[in-house]
Amino acid sequence: MTAQRRAMTFKGESSMNKKLKAGALGLASVLILAGCSGVEPNPGGFGFDVGSDETITFFATPGYDDTVSLTALWDVLLTERDYTVETQSVDLAAGFSGMARGDIDAYVDAWLPITHAPYIEPLRDQLVVFDEDEPIFDNNRLVFAVPESSPHNTVAEALAAGDQYGSEIIGIEAGSGLMGTLPSVLDAYGASDKFTVTAGSTPAMLASLQKATNDGKNVLVTLWTPHWAFSEMPIKALEDTEGAWGEADGSYLVTSQAFAEDHPDVAEWIKNSRIDDEQFSSLMFEVSQAATPQEGAKAWLEDPANRQHVDAWFD
Structure with missing residues (x-):
């Protein structure tokens, strides 16, 4: 020390x-502490099966509203495409260690190059870090x-x-x-x-x-x-006049080596997705108001502009 x-x-x-x-904070606390449970396949989903019999396992840390929201969005989107998805609620150290062992598949909101680097860099040889392209979110x-x-x-x-x-x-x-x-x-x-x-x-x-x-x-x-x-x-x-917090991080996909090899299509969809400040903030707000993160993500997708935006990720 x-x-x-x-x-x-x-x-x-x-x-x-x-x-x-009461209000947004009360609901946010409930959904965060409840973790990210799975959702049933969307009966209005696609007419072709691009899914997998295997379960895709994400992790998200309770309380990290950005990660909880983005993970819930991918839970919903992949479930619509006939994938089985689950999310483990663990802290960052346990999550990345579990991913390095192959017990967890992916993390969709790794803050790089600064904030989450201490957790990722020691395990980088055992992980696949999709940071060579533009980030999913950049601010x-x-x-x-x-x-x-x-x-x-x-x-x-x-x-x-x-x-x-x-x-x-x-x-x-x-x-x-x-x-x-x-x-x-x-x-x-x-x-x-x-x-x-x-x-x-x-x-x-x-x-x-x-x-x-x-x-x-x-x-x-x-x-x-x-x-x-x-x-x-x-x-x-508060304005950080000394720049002590560092530059803005991007949000990147990090996966286990096995997941990157076994599910290249899913990895490609996630790493090529993009979301801006307004979209991300509104997604987090919808999740904060909902009974579960997935219900909040579904509510966000009810906006035609949001649905059109995310559907383009799969083109």
Whole structure:
């Protein structure tokens, strides 16, 4: 452990098991913690069988709304094409290790070249990383977020006024790439020893953010963009004037070696898919409102423009 990490104090999140408030957050918590269950084949699907008797196994980390949503979308799309799909809810380290062993087939939202590299690079010889082409999505950014009413607009301003935030940063899962990057960000702003970092869960962080906005109080949280919270809560991302969070990551497909060999058609569909900020944000919002991630993805596909867009991925 570096001196930089020792300077930070992490404490457990006592409210991890609290239910989120009513509305989008409450539903998001339920669907995230429930994981990604399979869906029945769509009876209105295609008239030809391009599927497989084998089960395609994705993994997604509970609380990562972008990954949960994109994985659910591919669950629905592949099920429509007569594939059997399941999603395991595990953290990043376990997911990529399982993929390297061949127990898991694919991850559809690997943030590269920065955030998820520490999990992928040690296993790269055992994985297939489809990062030679354009990313599925090209604008993933890690950020600090505060209520819109906060007087601060930059990371430097907020970190210099720690007392206005209770000298606390509310983070997400301790094993996430975001939390792994956070110490270097605080170090870049000379704030490593000025804040207590609460590592808990994404739903708990969102609940704290919602409560603060409801109560008109300040709170400083770690978040990422795009995320549905920016359209559903009065919050803002702080400008990172030092570039400490790094450049934007792309979303890439990573698979086991066996999957890339056995299902080249599916790998080709996923790696060649593209989604923009507006589409991704609206997909995450629909998933946050639904009883299950798959139901949210289906609701998103009911928009003719979205359906037309994704159907082109299979041309």
